[in-house]
Amino acid sequence: MMINxxxxxxxxxxxxxTDVSSETILSNVASRFNINLASxxxxxxxxxxxxxxxxxxYPHLTLLLQSLxxxxxxxxxxxxxxxxxxxTIRFSDSERNNFWFMGI
Numbered sequence: 818m819m820i821n822x823x824x825x826x827x828x829x830x831x832x833x834x835t836d837v838s839s840e841t842i843l844s845n846v847a848s849r850f851n852i853n854l855a856s857x858x859x860x861x862x863x864x865x866x867x868x869x870x871x872x873x874x875y876p877h878l879t880l881l882l883q884s885l886x887x888x889x890x891x892x893x894x895x896x897x898x899x900x901x902x903x904x905t906i907r908f909s910d911s912e913r914n915n916f917w918f919m920g921i
Contacts, residue, residue, distance in 0.1 A: 833867030866893045
């Protein structure tokens with residue numbers, strides 16, 4: 818696991834799920850993926866502007882308006898936490914799904 822391999826990294830997760838706690842998210846990760854993470858090893862950045870990218874707000878020109886909304890959401894994310902040096906690792910599972918991991 819990445820946290821065991823790189824214990825000095827800071828692991829940050831951006832999430833738009835503002836109605837749940839960090840502990841609830843970690844509990845869901847443990848139950849769904851059988852991965853137990855210590856709450857002090859992961860920091861959650863809760864983004865309040867997620868509505869800007871939700872399709873139900875845009876009955877017309879959905880993709881265009883969601884793209885513009887992603888700029889607003891991205892700016893909020895960078896305002897709350899600006900990544901420094903990052904380690905990016907790509908790996909695939911047995912079904913050839915690609916996953917990206919960024920450690921800070």
